[in-house]
Amino acid sequence: MKIAVFGAGYVGLVTGTCLAELGNEVVIVDVNQERINQLNRGIVPIYEPGLDELIIRNSKEKRLIFTLDGIKAIKNSEIIFIAVGTPPNEDGSTNLTFVLQVAKEIGKNMNSYKLIVNKSTVPVGTADKVKKTISELTDVEFDIVSNPEFLKEGSAVQDFMVPDRIVVGIESEKAEEIMADLYSSIARTHKPLVFTDIKSSELIKYASNAMLACRISFMNQLAPLCEKIGADIKEVAKGIGLDDRIGPRFLQAGVGYGGSCFPKDVQSLSATLKEYRLENDLIESIEKVNSRQKDSIIKRLKMLIGEDLKDKTFAIWGLSFKPKTDDMREAPSLVLIKQLLYEGAKVRAFDPEAMENTKQYFPDIYYSEDLYDSVKGADCIVLLTEWDEFRNPSWDKIKESLSSLHIFDGRNIYSSKKMIENEFKYLGVGKK
Numbered sequence: 001m002k003i004a005v006f007g008a009g010y011v012g013l014v015t016g017t018c019l020a021e022l023g024n025e026v027v028i029v030d031v032n033q034e035r036i037n038q039l040n041r042g043i044v045p046i047y048e049p050g051l052d053e054l055i056i057r058n059s060k061e062k063r064l065i066f067t068l069d070g071i072k073a074i075k076n077s078e079i080i081f082i083a084v085g086t087p088p089n090e091d092g093s094t095n096l097t098f099v100l101q102v103a104k105e106i107g108k109n110m111n112s113y114k115l116i117v118n119k120s121t122v123p124v125g126t127a128d129k130v131k132k133t134i135s136e137l138t139d140v141e142f143d144i145v146s147n148p149e150f151l152k153e154g155s156a157v158q159d160f161m162v163p164d165r166i167v168v169g170i171e172s173e174k175a176e177e178i179m180a181d182l183y184s185s186i187a188r189t190h191k192p193l194v195f196t197d198i199k200s201s202e203l204i205k206y207a208s209n210a211m212l213a214c215r216i217s218f219m220n221q222l223a224p225l226c227e228k229i230g231a232d233i234k235e236v237a238k239g240i241g242l243d244d245r246i247g248p249r250f251l252q253a254g255v256g257y258g259g260s261c262f263p264k265d266v267q268s269l270s271a272t273l274k275e276y277r278l279e280n281d282l283i284e285s286i287e288k289v290n291s292r293q294k295d296s297i298i299k300r301l302k303m304l305i306g307e308d309l310k311d312k313t314f315a316i317w318g319l320s321f322k323p324k325t326d327d328m329r330e331a332p333s334l335v336l337i338k339q340l341l342y343e344g345a346k347v348r349a350f351d352p353e354a355m356e357n358t359k360q361y362f363p364d365i366y367y368s369e370d371l372y373d374s375v376k377g378a379d380c381i382v383l384l385t386e387w388d389e390f391r392n393p394s395w396d397k398i399k400e401s402l403s404s405l406h407i408f409d410g411r412n413i414y415s416s417k418k419m420i421e422n423e424f425k426y427l428g429v430g431k432k
């Protein structure tokens with residue numbers, strides 16, 4: 001099939017590349033000239049495991065092209081994916097400017113039937129807006145599909161190729177047939193292809209993210225209670241997660257969720273409820289608990305090493321909002337580093353992939369060569385992102401370099417017993 005994908009970000013790049021890998025002819029369009037130039041030189045602008053090889057192979061075999069020329073891409077394709085950003089407005093509602101810009105471009109350049117597939121995360125009713133925008137500009141036949149993306153940064157290629165499910169909101173048989181055909185090889189992995197109406201499909205994406213975020217905030221709300229009463233949040237998570245009705249995932253207390261999706265999608269769902277004059281108190285609380293959790297890291301550090309942080313040095317382990325990505329959007333590290341600098345503390349940061357991106361926010365902190373360099377002269381280690389390489393470092397080597405042996409384990413990856421045996425003053429989240 002001939003496919004155009006608008007947006008060469010995390011979602012557009014992964015979607016377009018994986019569809020090329022499945023044998024389709026794909027052209028990925030972006031308005032960011034530097035990004036397209038990089039991609040045409042074989043440089044992949046984001047870190048996503050496995051993506052580089054697929055991009056290089058499919059570009060070489062001419063199934064994958066990167067371009068700024070949206071008009072040609074529209075005219076030459078029968079399926080057009082919209083995978084552009086949908087950032088939040090000031091009030092938490094979703095800014096649809098980029099989506100509607102693409103819709104206009106499609107409307108102006110339609111030359112034959114097109115199936116327009118919305119992959120961006122958009123509030124209920126957006127498909128209608130896209131349809132109206134296009135219809136006002138053309139008489140050529142087209143269909144709209146809602147096909148929300150559930151990939152997780154860090155395992156996005158695997159998530160696309162072997163998803164838990166593919167949700168497709170349709171309103172015509174023709175659209176259903178084309179989408180079933182497009183995803184036939186993925187459906188062969190016995191993963192359900194769920195066809196539904198467009199509005200349900202649009203809402204499924206927000207409901208999924210809000211539910212996952214809610215589980216995290218639920219545990220984060222219980223963490224201080226565990227600390228007060230001498231319980232352990234990890235034990236609580238294990239105990240409730242063994243219940244089949246609950247399950248074990250997304251029950252980790254920590255420093256709060258970040259990323260480009262949970263914070264904005266929870267706020268957008270809350271704004272949608274408000275727009276329809278419905279109660280949004282539960283959804284609003286999810287985000288409230290989360291911001292409080294990010295803000296509480298500094299209080300925990302003060303509990304650990306004392307109120308005065310001036311001239312104290314912190315080795316920050318992990319900057320990205322989660323492991324295996326270089327994405328810094330809404331990362332808890334951004335909140336903490338800002339607060340530490342405000343308090344007059346010094347920061348020695350280390351992250352395996354996200355240091356370049358962090359420099360845009362904090363150009364003047366010290367970026368370390370590796371985790372051993374980060375601890376030189378530091379008063380406290382602060383583990384914020386659970387990259388695998390932080391799990392089993394040489395504590396003897398680390399102890400030689402630290403000024404004093406304090407560690408805040410923001411993801412509860414270390415055993416408190418082991419850390420205390422190692423002579424550290426240790427603080428986790430939701431532990432005694």
Ligand SMILES: NC(=O)c1ccc[n+]([C@@H]2O[C@H](COP(=O)([O-])OP(=O)(O)OC[C@H]3O[C@@H](n4cnc5c(N)ncnc54)[C@H](O)[C@@H]3O)[C@@H](O)[C@H]2O)c1
Binds near residue numbers: 009150
């Ligand atoms: N990142 C994720 O993990 C993830 C997962 C699921 C869904 N989503 C959703 O997918 C959408 C895209 O997210 P992302 O993380 O890929 O965003 P991103 O910011 O990484 O990329 C968006 C890209 O769209 C480009 N763009 C903007 N206007 C354009 C236009 N008119 N024509 C062509 N390109 C244009 C931008 O230049 C940018 O490169 C969002 O709605 C997001 O909520 C993201």
